[in-house]
Amino acid sequence: MTTDLRVLEASEWDSWFGTLERAFGGALSSAAEQREAWRSVTEYERSIGVRDGDEWVATAGAFTFGLTVPGGNVVSAAGVTMVSVAATHRRRGILTSMMRRQLDDVRSWGQPLALLTASEPAIYGRFGYGAGTRQLSAEIDTSRVSFRVPADDTGAQAVRLRFVELADALEPVESVYARLVATRPGMLERRPGWDRTMLIDPPEIREGASALQCVVARRGEGDGAETVGYALYRIKPEWDAAGPKGTVVIDQVAALDPVVYATMWRFLGEIDLTSTVSVSNLPVDDPFQFLVSDVRRANIRVRDSLYVRLVELGAALAARTYQAPVDVVFEVDDAFCPWNEGRWRLTGDEKGASCERTADAADLSLSVRELASMYLGDISPAALARAGLVRELRPGALAEASAAFVSPVAPWLPHGF
Structure with missing residues (x-):
């Protein structure tokens, strides 16, 4: 198979979107008005796909949003959307190649976060997305x-x-x-x-x-x-x-x-x-x-509702505030975005925070997926620890992080994308 992963051009939108519709079992937007609305908000420079010869066989896009984080700051985020792979081209690494390209792009755009709503949640955990809100x-x-x-x-x-x-x-x-x-x-x-x-x-x-x-x-x-x-x-x-x-x-x-x-x-x-x-x-x-x-x-x-991906871990954690004073070192596993791997010291409170690389001993060990689920304050580190997904390496660190990460207002995604 000879495939070409590239950025979408405006003249190709109809065939590209048709590939997406077919992957979702039919017409996603049966009304012309609705279809044109999707066309109008498409950001072509942030939309990619894979072609096999002259046929689109996969699609993925990203919208530009600002996401409110605990403390009220609005952080630039890429809203991942329109992801599909044709049934004829599954299990060939196409989705992985698009996720690789997309997260590299998001990082180059200077956006510390990627977001998506998952038609099938089992797909995106392996790319570091964690369930960050519920509805x-x-x-x-x-x-x-x-x-x-x-x-x-x-x-x-x-x-x-x-x-x-x-x-x-x-x-x-x-x-x-x-x-x-x-x-x-x-x-x-x-x-x-x-x-x-x-x-x-x-x-x-x-x-x-x-x-x-x-x-x-x-x-x-x-x-x-x-x-x-x-x-x-x-x-x-x-x-x-x-x-x-x-x-x-x-x-x-x-x-x-x-x-x-x-x-x-x-x-x-x-x-x-x-x-x-x-x-x-x-x-x-x-x-x-x-x-x-x-x-x-x-x-x-x-x-579950919104899935979150920390693209630039340090910048993302520093962009929000924390309900209680926190000073913990995370040992983070992130095989898909290795620039996030290693130890990070998070210090902060309700006024602000910093998150920098450190050589100090780790207090908590977890994957970037769990950190993403904690990020907006809906899921407690203690709850993830009870599931065996966060390991406490310093006594007291889990309670400290749990008190800090919680949001007094439940995070919520108001609409899909």
């Missing part, structure tokens, strides 16, 4: 569950809800999202154009539900009104002999303060002709869990 989903029986709204004793003006046409939703939605990015690790600072992809709503993707609807929450009147929250959702109607039992399918819900957030949830839970609220992606510490009258009838589930 919560729920099916809430609103015929039996109500939502409470806490008292608003701040003196703020009353919350007012209004429908907004989808064509006019971009500015209010993005204004709230942008203010929330720095408040939670795992959230993405998006490049221009990404905001529009969040509101694409062709009929082909609705799965029997209505067109996307938008409700915004505002405080104040007239020109002085401030947008403080929004909900994007669909209604999936259903009836039986007893009457209506439709579903509110939440796409996004966000707010700038607890009263507004609770108000949005109460609205969603009381929409006429519905008896279920369905949501597929919330933070694992989302406050709705404490607002429902019966959490068991929320049918909560949790699964």
